[in-house]
Amino acid sequence: MSEIEVIEGPGLDGKRRALVLTEDRIGHYPEFRDFFVKRFSLDTIGLARSGYIRAPSGTIYSLVFVGRSGKRFPDGLEIYALVDALEPLNDAGVDTDLWALLRWMIQGVGGEWKVEDLDATGRLYQLPFLSQPG
């Protein structure tokens, strides 16, 4: 599965943002919040703009970081696919793109968090696009 690429703000003409995943508690394990803060310079940018990534399918996703009073920023994260305004999502493509994003995230978080463990978790729960265990 190819890599996630962080990109600058893309053109949004003729596009819509389709919500594909919501995380209400990105800092449940603080190292996950730290990863996004570092990767998108959130300690200086704050809420000023979204992050953008290009996924293996070529689809661009917008990462909207959510702040809450009294909580470290970001507290939540919403992920939107940027798709043609009037076209439906390709759910299967979104699924594999999000999996690639999770692998990229786990690799970036590092430490005790290993991509191998994420892959093993995906296989344990039989994600349809992963090879089945023997």
Next chain:
Amino acid sequence: MKLDTAKKVGPPQHFVHDEWPYEPKFKRVNGWRMHYIDEGGGDPVVLLHGNPAWGFLYRKFVKPLTAAGRRVIVPDMIGFGLSEKPVSERAHNLDGHIANLTGLLRQLDVRNATMVCHDWGGPTGLGFALSNPDRVHALVIMSTWAWPLPPAEFHKRIFPWRMMHAPLVGPYLLGRHNALAGRGMYLSVVDRRKFRDEAQSVYEGVLPDPATRLLTWTWPRWIPLDETARGLERFQWLERELKKSKFPTLLVWGREDEVFDHKTFATRFKELLPHAEGPELVTGRHFLQEDSGVEIAEKINDFLDRIDGSRP
């Protein structure tokens, strides 16, 4: 305005199943619509499920218990089953869920109750019992815990536990893919073929959309792993109060339970409650009700007959 307007709101879905012929009932608790069934008459037995189950887990308990002259109340935790499913993670916390149960059981004026506690039905049901001792008669404890800090070595592991509900992974795996209600439960019973054929689709089907599955990854995040954990003080309170309690108690555990293994967990409950009977071991992993439902129901009947003096 009277808050108990749930019947006007109505259930979100109509559930029909041969093994669940019970009239759905609803009460408004803490602003949420809670589903429950209320069958039979006599002293109440309250059957409490955990994550990601609902009252259906106790489908094989209802008839044996009511046939023995008991009233059976089976609530669906807010966020599961046919109860309302809030879509904000902040809607869920341990104290709130204890208060939800308290709200229901006080509205039903439940007294002299036997609380049957499983998984998160443990901390919530025991929380109710210990804060409403005048309404509780006895406890039945199955595959759960009630003390702070990691309940088991398993819960500290990245694979398969912490990765499953990690940030973004939880909403993806348990939300988009309904992994806990499907594959997760399947892996946590002994007779997997029977579970797959008879029950798995029911658990999956009652959580039909990602947004309805929020609690399946929220509850795992409430298990304390260190001193900074949410809910730590409540678990400390549970342990402290449980140790002081004198409720007649029966421990029932799945022989094959690898997560809440009986050697660790039932033993710990015996240390807290030396007067407890058991553990009675039955065929079962974590969801032991699926493998040994009728047998456990009969053990509850025997236990209650014994402590009530109607059986030697």
